[in-house]
Amino acid sequence: MEIDGDGGGGAAADAEERGRSELVPLLEAIKTSEVLENRIALINQLEGSSQFCVDDLGPILESLVVCWDDSTCSGLSHCMLHKSVLQVALKCTESDATACLGQFLTLGAKASSWCGKHLIWFVDSIDDSEAVQEEEHNSLCLEIISLTLNISVKLLPMAAKCITVDVVHTTGDFILELLTLTESSLVNKTIHGAAAHVAKAAPVFLDETIKLCRVYCEAAKSDSCRMSMPPEEITVEHEVPDLTSNVTRITTCTIQTLCKIGTYAASSGGSQVALLNVSWKGVVSLLQLGKGSIEVKSYLKNQGAVDLPTSSSGIIGLPVHALASALQRCEIKDYNAIDGKSIATMFKFSFSLINLYRTAPDSSKDQLAQQISSMLDIISKVRNLCAFYQMEKLTLELHTLFMCSSGNPKAALSQCKPSLGCFMSMLGHLNYTEVDANALCSAMLDLYHLLVRERHWALIHLAMSSFGYFAARTSFTQLWRFIPGDAALSYNANTGMDIDENGFMSELKAFLQKEAALRGDKWSREQTRFLVSEGRALKKLVETASEIPLAPEPEKKAVISKDANKKRKIPDGIGEGMTLLQNGLKVMRSALNETDSAELKDRLAAHLSCLENAVSQIVSFSDKI
Template identity: 25%
Template sequence: MEGEEGGSNLQSLLHAIKASEILDARIPLVNQLEETGVSNGSELTSIAECLFTLWEESTCTGTSHCKLNKAILQVAAKYLKLENMPDCLCQFLILATKASIWCGKHLHENFSNVEDSLDERHRELFFQLVLDSLSFSSATFSALTRHPMSFENAFVLVVENFIAEQLNLLKVSISEIKRLQSIASEVLKAAQEILDTAVKLCKVYSQGINLEPCETTSKEDGDPMDCKTMDNRNHVINVTSCTIENFYKLGILAAAGGGGLVSILNVSWKGVVTLLQLEVGKAILANKINVEDIILTLVSLARESLKCTAEAWALPFKGSLSVTEAKRSFLPIKFYLINAVRICSRYPCEASKVFKDIMFCVLRISTLGLELRKETNLGTASDALAEFLEPTSFLLIHTLLNSLELENECKLQILDSLFPIDVAKQSMKSEGDICSIDNEKIAPDEALASNCEDIPSMRNLILGRVFVLVNLLKNSPDLGEEVVFMLSKKLDWLLDAFINENVYSFTLLTQIPQVSGLTTSPEIAVQPMFYYILNSLKTFMIVASSSLAWLEVEKFLLCNVVHPHPLCSEIVTELWCFLAQHAERDLLNDTVDKLSSLIWTLASSGQGPIPSSALRKMARSVCIVLNCTPQSAIDRIYGSFFGEDNARNGASVALHLALLMEGFPLDSLSENLRKLAVRRVLTAFCGFIESNSKNLVDRSSTSIPGLHGEPVYALSSLFSHNQIKGHEIDNKYIWPILRFTMTVIHGFKSITDTSKKDQYIQFLGQTLEIISHIKQAYACDQMHELVSELLSLFTAYTTISDGQLHLCKPALAAFLAGLSHMEISEGEECPSSRAIWELYHNMLREKHWALVHLGLAAFGNFAARTSCNQLWRFVPHDAALSFEIEQEREPNEENFMSELRKYLERDGALLAPSPCKDQLGLLVREGAVLREVIEKLVCEPKRNGFGNNGQFQKKRKLPEGINEGISLVQRGLKAMSDGLARWRQQNDCHSSESREMQEELSVHLSCLEDVVSHMASLDERG
């Protein structure tokens, strides 16, 4: 009876509420509902229906209207917490939907159309109503999470409409948050609760629905799900996609104005990522939501935040920046990038559609990090960027390159966009800008505001491109075999980039930060850019050695072994040395044999070992590599080059001399082979000087084109590279050597042909170099005569027309240093002593900086070892260093002694480079000159016998049998390619095993095509 009485009272109250037409009269009646007990679900349903019926959708009529709506929400919030409310949850959802629509509409009108129409009291009441509506929305989401509704069509539409309207009110509230100052904190708190509960609801829905295929199969479309399961899944996808869409818009709103709404920014974007990762049908969800737009927005937000940060630090930046401040500036950027990485890993196909924007963002981050290194007061910012942003930005690239869902063609497009060929060869500055390097500033508008569509023409990002490629090479162990193969084809791009003057200068001078240690407590270590590049390339060589990419790496090493640019040549030579030191024996022998074949081909082309020739350049690289090669390999190579069969071969003679002039490691040969090699050089030298003791023969029978007297050059080279000692020369040959030197001097004096004089000058320099290493030669009586002859030569021929004598000054300096082993009389009556003094005077008067250095070195060595006491006699009063730098009117002996003391006491060069603007400017100018030289060589490849990649250009014809075989292989490759294409069109190509086999075959065929094309290019007819 008590329950019936309570029910009767409730019905009477509900009837009274509906019958009341005055708003002020309804408010106390509605409040009474909050105190009325509910005994069953039907009564709760009656209350819920009454409440959403009372909510009028008309325009707000005043404070009474707001009070009534506020009372309705308070009553509904109480009954929403009851356990028996699932039966009437739909009515509460309708009420929440109507409240959200009403509040959103009036909130917009309040601030846009009639801002001053509400008085202060009404405004505050309305704001509280908005806050109550948001709180009720959060409670309704929680109720839905606790009591998931059945998937009936009517309820499904109510739920979807409810979620859309709640999140729409949230967007309006957040967009007007600055005007809701009195309740701003409460709105943000309620918004965060709504977002959290919305994510939980989507998780519950995705876990509750059966996404597995059902037994019932539709006959029409072949879908393995029954209609009910399909409808349920569609509902879950609709709810999830609607939530994601609104979260995405909220995230954009929260990011506006610098991202001040941190809590909303955090929850909204994390919610987007979480919901996109739900297992609710990835393909269908991707069709309903524009995932690429979400990725693009995150990347754009990161890019915009990076631009603002760079502008804040744009030069002139006078203050000091702490690591904490720098990290705080980079935190929003890292937040956007991390969320972008998570979405890209889940939806790589969608991410690949906007890969240009993604790669552009990565390039901007890398470029800014390198630009910051140029300024000492921004070094902490560069360190923070290396620790905070670079790992995450590089993860964006790795995510796409390592994705199994992306085709190799797509990955190749990504790498081509990062490293386009034309960008590597473009200059970052015009010729007129090179001289203004001292005024160079970090310009964010120039370095960071380019459009991603213009990636191939963005020259100002080339430093970032180089750094990205080097990082990919360094982390190649984490990449797939097909990506490693693609990267191997980008090695030539890297060398082309080093030709750019700014990259050249930056590589040589700049130290970059590297993150080491655990990710939880990383440490920043500074490393020179040059060594970072070398270590990355060496890592890549190790990874590539066990895959098909090694063919490309080997081709790269062989083609660039004599690269015309010094930095590129140094890098390639270092890689050869690394290969020689650490490669397995079979791999080393095979690669070194190919290198040997290449230099042998070059020597056979008729080139002589003249300075700066291709043969000399390659000989230098080969000698450096052989210094790192095991003895057995060196013995084998020496035997193949200079065995009995090749002893009298002209190419062998040219190659032998070129290698000796560049320091062939004779000491690394086995003992017997070294003795044989030294004996061969000495025998040839002795025979040459004997046959030319009185007059120089114009040409010897075995001479090399462009070079006469190769035995003299060979012995001089052995001494220069410390491959032979002076005591190994028999004393019986000393007088012939001195006599030959005087013959050269007399010959130079007697002839008038300028071309022949150059030849005599070279002989004189080589013989003086040989004598300077033979200590016992200075004890011969004939040495006095030679000194006098040298004095007469250098004093008689000092005119401009005989300026080629300067070419002998380095050898003369070495010869003068060795005079400390000679017995010298210090009296003025001794002609040989006077001759020695005059020779030193001649040397020390030279004003060229290189000759000044050589003269000081010679005099310092002489003074340290000689028994002479009157050293002042060797120094002229007008020595080059006796003059003041600014005022050269009168010499001062104290200046010379001061400079000599500095030279003798100098410890050496600095161990750690500390570049300044002047050094950077000099390197940029030097790089510009080198680039012009390289461009001329590229335009005229046949002039020096080498093409763009350093390959020797020679017209050749292969035998007909080989050409026929190449044609057969090419036809076979075409047949295999056609077969692979047909296989891909078959139905079974969708299986994972088929795809893997197809990819493997595709990589093999690509490698074979490259090899066969290279073989065909060997024939000029090919």
Template identity: 25%
Template structure:
């Protein structure tokens, strides 16, 4: 047999194997086949065909059968590489048969007991499995060389082979840990098989393209028919591979990390195959399900992290954080690649995709709130921020997606129903990591109304704005229209509080130059809108952005107003000068529509708000812009409305210093001249008999100019002090309510003017002013007037400068006594705001005065002398301790801002009040202001131009209470003058209750007046 030819030797051995009934003998004979040197392709085909016949296909009952099949596979491996096209079908058939048998045997092996005999059997089977995978890999490599696309029979063999191999790998991979010492080798060969299959598909698609080119060149219907047949075969194979690789990738993902190589090769294979068949793959493969699978893997991974981290107080390390988020990034990257390849298919499942993105955005916000998860928060931002934005951009940036679908997607993400049904929660734990678990139970249908995801939406909106450079014009316009949604959400109490206090990690740069730092969420949001402003500036979206800025410049919510003004200032600082001029002039035109002299005296009126905004913009702009606006509104020969606008701008601190020198000099001179003309002609007979908010405008203008340091102190002389004395003398015997209100308004402004001119405190006239103020607030007939309560903030500002005044400390000095008693009155105030102002004033005074006996200025029953909690008796030591603490807080500068739970609670409460106010104003006042803006005589002061008239009984009753307070105040003054020591304690109690009663009546009077 050895001396014959290889063919004869092969036939002899095959006959002997067939004739043998003993398994062990067959194994020995099969092993001899390895020694043959077969050079004829027909011999190799005969050998493999017989090997398939010798295969024991029934259920394996003992080791010998496994040994027999292992030997068959071992022999086949030797002759399979390389296999020719003639014998390749036989190799594929053998591998298919063996793969099917191994799948059954694997289940039996894993269920078997762990005794020594079964262990030996299992080890033998795993060796057989390893050999089979090597044989299959060799077959795939041969298929790449000889594709076997010539006949239907060969095509069917290839399809069955690939399907059985994929099923076998899918069954083996999840059990890889139970495959003893050969597990790592099996896993490695399985990965090699998958790579080989993907390369095979690449080769198949290359053949299709080549055949299509031949068919076009030769115009042959026969070739075209063959191409269709081959194409169908390739698509069928690709479909099987994509489905099995998705299943394999999902199984590897659930392993916990040990199957990273299989996870990587399977999902990358899916993306590669989808890319190869981009034109036709959707006919066979459900791309939507693949995207859903990837998003579910992301959600599941984040849920596991949430459950693990919510129950730990230990600091999560960077290494653990990377292990958690790297798989999430991998799934997102693949989802983004598939979505960019098939954007229309991705749009059909955009709810699942956007829910996944919202989960990530909300998850990273919840991490920021936990100190022990700081590392996790930074790693999450570093790895996932750009990745999930790439996923979103793959749809929004695609030209294949219908614009209506893009709009629907953005409406779903940022809709008016967001957070409409707000769950009542403890504000300090609203975005706690533990509550994230609840989000995973939210269905896609409920997502638009879930308040738990609201802050995540805001964070996502910031990311979208920051990365909007690559978006098409239609998307930029749609995003611009969502800026109103952003402002509406900022009014929400929870968003309002967290945006102001939360610090979030921000990633800048790319690659090796990546930088990460923590910033206030508020500043980050502002920066993102500024970025979008730059992006939209040269696009068709800019016109809508301009409208957004103009419409919201007087937004009723202060935080939204701050955002809008910051955007305006950014625009004025960096845009072309002509653009800034045109926009500010547009605001002046809007002011022209609402110019009403009656609203000049109300700082909260729409006119004053607009003027305040314009002055701020001019301060941030160029000198020529300020000159241009001044020329527009300062024409005395112009309309009455321009004069009103001019007055409003002066009241809000128009930046005169930016004007050209000659214009600036004339403007300042006019302000001073008007002021002197007013105070010199001031007389009781000139006071208005009816309420007029425009009265005293020159005084308010000089006050605003002094505070902004645009008019020097030397420009105003002692006439101001005489003016104050005139006002106080008129207040002693007012002729009517309107006259008194005008005098109190002028007194407040005059006190502010004097507080800005320190040199006046050293004049002789100042003593008379102090004595007049003492008579007004302490001993005069109007000391109990409720209007004086509203003057106390301005009095505190004035009294702070008394430290520059020379005073005697003797008991018989009337001036010193007056100052003592004025400070006694202020320091006994119980309202928190007045306490703050009084202490600030006293601290400023104490730091500058030459007086040594400061205890004289502090009453024994000063507010800060009491312990509020225990309500104990007054203590001088306690006052000094509180004063020291207050002054230290005033000069303290915090290096970092860390929000406490108490601050969150206060902000949430404040946000609730503000939101109710905004809704009320939005529903009533804005419509009325717009309706009445056509008539220039409309009253557009603080809130609404239409007011309900209160019943006469209420107004009359309030007036009687005010008269009663006056009589009580006169009686208390007489009582104090009697100096009855025995009744001192009773007097103090009376004064305390009387002060509270004054506050209540003052509020009632204000309500009655506003009605």
């Protein structure tokens, strides 16, 4: 028998019509039911029905919002009602719910707010004698929080596609409530088992929130608005419902919550790696979207209290590098938020890293050296909040570290020298006595001798910049003591062998004059012409070096050896030199990016690219040895 092609479609339409005719009275019964248990049963019936069509979502969500009871929890039945409501809402997200996004966000905000209040009520009202009886209640509360987080993961990608003032405003209310709930569940540990339970769902929610913030920030920028992170506490209330203020509100609150969750994860002994990764990476990426106040206090607290076994040094290093990276891009406007306890924790953490470096195996020293370097960058940024005795003790610890290291450990420490130079320059702000017996003065002399002896051109630049800043601010009068006779700039520039006693001071003077010119608002034509000529000379030097032919190796007879297939170890000096080269190129590239001279950028950018290519080739060659 031949089947009519429209028969299947007609049957589906009839089934859909029957389902809708059954849905309408069911929703009405749910809204009008006054017995809590009956309402729960009706909602469960709704959740067990077939998949909802798009046209049904509006009436269903309207009924769910009506059913939500914002009053203080009255017991298990109250929580069971809310669990049933959220299960239906989660099922609704399986369909295209974009048209009902506002209703979803309203329900989600209600759920987050109620859960937060429930956590407080639960802790305050349940004493030890009732703890066993309330285990089921506790479990229900955790399920409701997880359902709310899972629903948010479905909603936030939808919100990223609907960027209007009203939607962003409603989304902000929803996100802020959920961030508060997540933080309360994890950090404040207000309910037994909440942290471990929520930690499973939180990373995905936080990642989606970070993605949404990026989209919103780009939308605000395209709307000809400049992002600005306000230092004051962010509240749910706001006066001007414009796009930029709402985006700023959401992004700032997200950063603050990520900081707190990140410090919690860092202090969990390595058990919350997923939370740690998403929180710290999120902080850095969001801070890079706009300049402004940074939650330094949140970064620094609890890091020094964390146990630092060698095996976990990589985990602890993530927030350290994140903060150091963020501080390079952001201006700290509110130093009052950083208390003495946070600063003490920062120094305690630094001392722990240095002590750990001394006893760690060589395989871990490179990573620890990176963390020490990052901590020196952080301390340099907040040096005006540091006490004299803290800076003195750290200087003495660094002196012992650098002066007593040799071999492979010393090669690993070479990557710390740029950060050491920055830290040393900050010592110019200290007041100290100028006597031979002073341990601090002796340590400073040795460390500056170490820096200015460096003959790599990039480190020469950094050492001169550091010493110039230090010399301009220090109360120390015998500055000649900081310069050893074999300082790099004391050597004859042509021969590289003969030492000129006046060479260092003349080179330092020329260097400082160039630095002053680079910091000027406007460059003269003569200054620009001079820098261009130096760039050409540098290019010529590189080209000449690259054209030097390699001497042919004498023919050797093939010798079969058991070591023939083994890779030869690169000498420490080559690896150290490559690190310095790469650091120097980063400094030059950063300086070029900061200048406003378009002509200088056009002329020098190509030369820098050639240098970077040359360095890459050397690195590639070294890797093949």
